[in-house]
Every structure is written in structure tokens, then in C-alpha cells.
Amino acid sequence: MNKVLAEAGKEHLVPASEDEERILLLVVDQQNSFMEGGELGVPGSVQDNIRLGKFMYRNLHKITQIALTQDVHTPLQIFHPCWWVDRFGNHPVPIETVITVEAVMNGEWTPVYSPAKSLAYLQELQRGGKRELRIWPYHCLAGTKGVQFESQFMNLVYFHSVARRSTPVILEKGQDPLSEMYGAFYGEDGVASEENRVFLDGMLDYGKVYIAGQALSHCVLDTLKHILEHHANNRTFTESIHLLTDCSSPIPGSETVTEDAVRELVKRYGIQLAEAEGLML
Structure with missing residues (x-):
């Protein structure tokens, strides 16, 4: 990591605080438990991660802020x-x-x-x-490898942090033993994460938002829904949201229902679908 960050210091990029167009990259649950080979590994996640990393490096000079959601659990939770x-x-x-x-x-x-x-x-x-x-396999348990963010992804997150002088935001979720929490801002019981809600309100500060992560069918989709429902009356903002479709994969068996749900969000809120491969911001 020290070698990575030493290289980041040589980039000589304009500090993120000076960006005229503020761009947010929100990455959902890019954690070892959800990577292929993890306790709840999503098929396709490794290639998603590679494409996302290239997108991040290619657009270092444009991405103002990176925010990460992080599933954090203990064994004694209702879905285990x-x-x-x-x-x-x-x-x-x-x-x-x-x-x-x-x-x-x-x-x-x-x-x-x-x-x-x-x-x-x-x-x-x-x-x-x-x-x-x-009922899900034990995953993202606090203090284990599974809860940690995928290491090559984090190399790019911190590379961006040093190169652009921008501290990443980490939004933890999923600690309530009596509720699931797929999306980043509300549990399935409807209870809001107040700390995360502050971030949700502040998303209006960005001119464009790009979203990726795992799994598309669950945590990415529900996080996206939370954002859109919260800002439903601001069409300009909802149309600024881009889902990076080649940086997120669904849990097997949920492909069709996920595609239908995403199409509905495009129709209702005007979100944009984009492929990260080769994309220059």
C-alpha cells in the first residue's frame, strides 16, 4: 500500500475540492464475502471488479468523491x-x-x-x-476477512484519495439483529440509518452519480431504490444517476426480475444505464 500511495502522490492532479462538476462514485458492498470464492460470492464479481478498477483509474481526474457501503454482521442475526x-x-x-x-x-x-x-x-x-x-450463509462477519473490502479495489480507492486529496466515505449497514438491510439507508423494517441518511440528503451536492457493486439484485438495487425514492421529486437529480451495468452482477436465479426492476427505475426516474468499459467522464 505504501508503494501504491507513493505513486499516487506523483499524479499532480487538481484537488477534488476544486472540481467544477462534482462527481460521486458510490460502490455498494465491494467486500470479500461477495466476491467469487467468498461466503456469498456473486458469479461475475471478479470481472466486475476489474472493470470498475480500470474505470476508477481512467477517471481519477474527474471523480470527486468515492463512497463505499459496507455490510457488517455478527452470527446472531435473523437471516443467519x-x-x-x-x-x-x-x-x-x-x-x-x-x-x-x-x-x-x-x-x-x-x-x-x-x-x-x-x-x-x-x-x-x-x-x-x-x-x-x-436465510443466508454467514457473511461479512465483523473482524473477519469477509467484511473487508476487496484489496485491489481498495488500492484504487486510496490511490484516488491521495491523488485527489479526497477522503473516502464509508457507510456501514446491517448491524440490527432483527432486520435485514439490503439497501444502505433503510432496514427492511423501515428504520432509517440516521448517519447514512445525512449522506443521502447530501447527495444533491453532486452533478453526476455513478453506482456499482454487489449484488445487483439485492444491495445495489435496494440502495438505488432508497436514493430514488428519497429524491423522487427532483427529476434533475434522479436523471444524473448512472448505473454501471458491467460492474454489478445479480445473484443467480434473480436475473430476470432484476432486469425488470432496473427497467422500471429507468422508466420512472430517468436513471442512466452505462458501461464502465472504456467510459471517459
């Missing part, structure tokens, strides 16, 4: 296997297990922790038309 047992005391199989209100009511699944609140949460998801609770 140890939270639930079946009639025989077995924990659910990750990814393939979806736990519904009905499954809890008929005794198919029982929460080990906070039973009343766990059932209330499932009922809230059902009433709000949210995704049903899916």
Missing part, C-alpha cells in the same frame, strides 16, 4: 442459520430456505432468539410487500 431451528432441532440450509409467517405459525420453523419480535418482523415484511426472509 443459527437464529432458527426446525421441529427436529436442525438449522435451516442457507440460500434455499425461505421462512414465512405461515412456516412459523405451523411450527415448521422456530426462532431461537426473540420469538415474538421475530414473528412480528415476518408479519411486517408480509404486510409491506417486502422480500420474504431468506
Whole structure:
């Protein structure tokens, strides 16, 4: 890292604070757990990461600010296997297990922790038309390799930081044991992350926003929805948002529904779809 940053110091670029057009790059959950080979690795994430890194280096002189969202969990959370047992005391199989209100009511699944609140949460998801609770592998556990940002990506983040004199922003999410939090600004229970909401309000300071990360079908898509719904009355801003489609991949099996959801955001809010490969800002 010291060699990388020594090279960054030789760039002699204009400080980001002097940019006339302020550009934000928001990268969602570019963490080891979501990279191929990680606990919840997304197929295609390695090539996404390579394209994103090239885009960042190519546009060092244009990107004003880089912001990163970071999933941070502990084992004892409602979407992890140890939270639930079946009639025989077995924990659910990750990814393939979806736990519904009905499954809890008929005794198919029982929460080990906070039973009343766990059932209330499932009922809230059902009433709000949210995704049903899916059990995920243990991932992004605090203090482990999985929670860390992918190292080559971070080389570029800090290279930009030194070259442009711009400190990256890190937005943590997902610590509530009784709620999922795919998007960066609200949990699935509707509770806002107040610290992250301050950043959400401040996004209007940027003339263009570029978004990438993992996984497109879940955390990227929901983060994008949070931003657009929060700023729905500002069409100029929503039209300034660009989704880097070749720097994000969906979880397998969700490709079609993800494509439909992205098309709807383009239609409703006017967001732009762009490919990072070869893109000069």
C-alpha cells in the first residue's frame, strides 16, 4: 500500500475540492464475502471488479468523491442459520430456505432468539410487500476477512484519495439483529440509518452519480431504490444517476426480475444505464 500511495502522490492532479462538476462514485458492498470464492460470492464479481478498477483509474481526474457501503454482521442475526431451528432441532440450509409467517405459525420453523419480535418482523415484511426472509450463509462477519473490502479495489480507492486529496466515505449497514438491510439507508423494517441518511440528503451536492457493486439484485438495487425514492421529486437529480451495468452482477436465479426492476427505475426516474468499459467522464 505504501508503494501504491507513493505513486499516487506523483499524479499532480487538481484537488477534488476544486472540481467544477462534482462527481460521486458510490460502490455498494465491494467486500470479500461477495466476491467469487467468498461466503456469498456473486458469479461475475471478479470481472466486475476489474472493470470498475480500470474505470476508477481512467477517471481519477474527474471523480470527486468515492463512497463505499459496507455490510457488517455478527452470527446472531435473523437471516443467519443459527437464529432458527426446525421441529427436529436442525438449522435451516442457507440460500434455499425461505421462512414465512405461515412456516412459523405451523411450527415448521422456530426462532431461537426473540420469538415474538421475530414473528412480528415476518408479519411486517408480509404486510409491506417486502422480500420474504431468506436465510443466508454467514457473511461479512465483523473482524473477519469477509467484511473487508476487496484489496485491489481498495488500492484504487486510496490511490484516488491521495491523488485527489479526497477522503473516502464509508457507510456501514446491517448491524440490527432483527432486520435485514439490503439497501444502505433503510432496514427492511423501515428504520432509517440516521448517519447514512445525512449522506443521502447530501447527495444533491453532486452533478453526476455513478453506482456499482454487489449484488445487483439485492444491495445495489435496494440502495438505488432508497436514493430514488428519497429524491423522487427532483427529476434533475434522479436523471444524473448512472448505473454501471458491467460492474454489478445479480445473484443467480434473480436475473430476470432484476432486469425488470432496473427497467422500471429507468422508466420512472430517468436513471442512466452505462458501461464502465472504456467510459471517459
